[in-house]
Amino acid sequence: MLVPLPAPAADGSEAFTQYCGVCHGVDGEGLDGAGVNLLGSEFVRRASERELVEFLQTGRLADDPASRTGRPMPEFSWLSETELPTIAAFLKSAGSSSVRN
């Protein structure tokens, strides 16, 4: 049986486009009526990569007190232990490259 080789460490942007782009826009700029802008997100800027992974594993329900829009952020606990950190790292770098303060 052939075992597929692990994919080379991606920079997270591909996985982001694939799983998140539909709601947040392919670059995380946000889409009206869907996912919020992640590039200028205070939440992303303050969270560590570890905390972002935990956030992605649980999502945020529409009735969560922290909800910004009343729309749910789905959970991605089904993504692999290697994919989640690369997405989190992508979020951190995408966010910090566009937020200056």
Ligand code: HEC
């Ligand atoms: C079905 C649409 C949808 C998908 C798919 C989705 N999100 Fe979201 N996401 C949302 C919505 C809506 C919110 C805003 C929730 C709220 O009102 O607090 C959100 C919020 C977030 C936040 C919090 C931002 C903040 O400032 O509070 C992060 C981080 C985030 N999403 C990352 C991701 C990542 C990474 C992916 C892909 C793995 C993803 N999202 C996929 C809809 C989506």
